[in-house]
Amino acid sequence: MKKIFPSYVRVPLIFAIVMVALEYFIDSGDRPAFIQYPMVGLFLVVFLFLLVAIEVVINAVDRVTYHMLTEEQRKQLEEAQSVSFTESKWVQGIIKNLTRSKSIEQEADVMLEHDYDGIKELDNVLPPWWVNLFYATIIFSLIYLVRFHIIGDYNQAQEFDQEVAAAQLEIEKNKAASPKEEITLDKVVALTDEASLAKGKEIFTNACAACHKADGGGIVGPNLTDEFWINGGGIKNIFKIINEGSKNNPSMVAWGKTLESTDIQKVASYVLSLQGTKPAGAKAAEGEKWVEEAAPAESAPAATDSTTVAAK
Ligand code: HEC
Structure with a gap:
């Protein structure tokens, strides 16, 4: 694995994955979690530092071991490293399992007898990725059929209503969290802060x-x-x-x-x-x-000395 992604790809990739995971799992409102919670930001900084430190150590160790290898071993190592991602055994194995395709040398095994004016036909198996996907759609459709057409779990109209109700709830919650102060004539007092x-x-x-x-x-x-x-x-x-x-x-x-x-x-x-x-x-x-005491204009007494207004 190590040689498949060089360190300048691996470090940012791992860092990004961890950061996105944190964003996803930490509820931090509108702002990114690492800004809302400084501890998360600190964690990311330390984490990045560790990642880089590990890379540095690995590279240093690699360099030392390289010097200790014989000429023959170095050649082998370089050859192994020059294999590209798609050429690697690991990827080749996956492709083989998903397609089960025959190599050109083995084509004689799957050649059909027919000969249409020189055009011949191979009898390849259906590739497993396709067959399994097909089975998956059948299973999905069965579950869907039973759930929505036989049991009648819910329909789109109900789904819409549910979502509207959920959004309404969210609105209520937000309103309750930050009640909008309304100042009226009989509530108003002078602020001095x-x-x-x-x-x-x-x-x-x-x-x-x-x-x-x-x-x-x-x-x-x-x-x-x-x-x-x-x-x-x-x-x-x-x-x-x-x-x-x-x-x-x-x-x-x-x-x-x-x-x-x-x-x-x-x-x-x-x-x-x-x-x-x-x-x-x-x-x-x-x-x-204007003389303050002389005229309490409204029903409530003028209160110019108060500093704040009680929120209702
Ligand atoms: C386009 C011009 C204009 C703008 C802009 C304006 N005012 Fe006025 N304001 C007046 C005029 C003219 C009067 C006199 C009204 C009257 O004779 O009853 C007045 C009267 C007032 C009075 C009462 C004064 C008194 O002696 O009874 C207050 C208080 C006042 N304005 C505050 C404000 C504030 C606060 C704003 C900004 C939010 C504002 N004004 C914007 C033109 C303006």
Whole structure:
């Protein structure tokens, strides 16, 4: 075997087989197992190292023994190694068993008596690979016949239904594993953690800065950094105007149609965090001065000091 595949084929081949087997048997979600689980990656590295080390040792031993051989033995060895893969005894044996073909020298044994104007006929046996395949199809068809036409195990329509049901289950499972948070007006609170505000800032820069300016000072849209609000201040009013848009001015559209409610919460929190930043060149105040305690706009009390939202 060793001489059939040279080491530069053997090492990658064995490594690839082990890697594919690991991928197949380890459930690592979307990512490859060796990335998801560093131990698997480490194992592969060590494994590759061992494979290469073994090759190096084998080659070294080969070289040493070669030097110890007599001239005659070296010749024999080289001859044996020059036999190609398909010429090797092992492969020849398999081919012989599968075909049972007669060599040209033996053709006289299977020659038929007939002679059609000089054309003669050989009576070769059917090759075993073909005959066995044929028997296998008969056995398969019998099992199939009994299972699906006599017992009526299941039909294609049932198979389809089963697969749809299984896929549905998978969807439910995924949903349960990562419930999509829905932030509603009465649930919304201002977030103050850095990650949420950073995400809010990112959304603001992409979607809102064109009208409200990157620093919130206002261009087409009003200044968002002062205490004066046209539509009311506080997290709930801000969430509401971003989510539903402005009734007075169509340029401020209902972002609830394009943004996730969780993202609206984040950008609203970011807007709130701009309070009192007094950016240079900000627009003049518009609307009423907002005093937090004075107006719990919605049924639930405004809770601007909470940092997180409980997921339902
Ligand atoms: C096309 C321009 C435009 C874009 C883009 C825009 N806005 Fe506005 N925004 C306005 C205008 C105009 C108003 C004033 C509405 C009114 O008079 O009721 C406004 C009002 C607001 C208000 C209420 C201000 C107040 O004083 O009541 C908030 C909060 C706000 N926008 C946040 C955002 C956020 C967050 C985004 C990005 C997701 C955004 N806006 C994108 C134009 C825009």
